[in-house]
Amino acid sequence: MKKLLLLLILSFGCVQAQAKDYQIEMIIFSHFSAQNESEEQWPGLDAGSINFNRARPIYSLPPSQFILKNEQHRLDQSPAYHTLLHIAWRQAVVDAPHARTRLIQGNNVEGTVRVSVQRYLNVALNLVFKNNSNYFYLSQNRRMRSNELNYVDFLLYGVLIKIVPVKG
Secondary structure, three states, X not given: OHHHHHHHHHHHHHHHHHOEEEEEEEEEEEOOOHHHHHHOOOOOOOHHHOOOOOOEOOOOOOHHHOOOHHHHHHHHHOOOOEEEEEEEEEEEEOOHHHOOEEEEEEOOEEEEEEEEEXXXXXXXXXXXXXXXXXXXXXXXXXXXXXXXXXXXXXXXXXXXXXXXXOOO
8 A cells, every 4th residue: 555655646746747837828710701601511510519517717817928919919900800719828738648628718619628748739629619500619639839839720710829838
């Protein structure tokens, strides 16, 4: 029993030692036009088929600490884009088995994001978008590098993601 307890304590210490704090920022937006909405037919989704109950809430940083302000400004300047959610938070990023799922909630978008690290950062997005009475489901896993702006394109939506190590 003592050996098992010691092993658990040591393994927890290894996980904690590898954890590094990052600031994660996402802009989720739509890019609808009357033409692409009427011409394209996308598979729908039953709104009740996805369960996000196990995800932990995100406590957003204040907008003064956002790093994607210029990108947000450019989106705002174009009538073709509409921001559904702009959020930034800090969290320790650990290996996949220990990574926590975070809840995303915004204007006509809900879902989860899970960030883990091995050699690269790995981001798992599961988002449900609502457009009128239609629902669209995005499920993507992406390998990313820190300090790089990443773009995830999905049907009539897009996600900008930047993950930056927190100094100090």
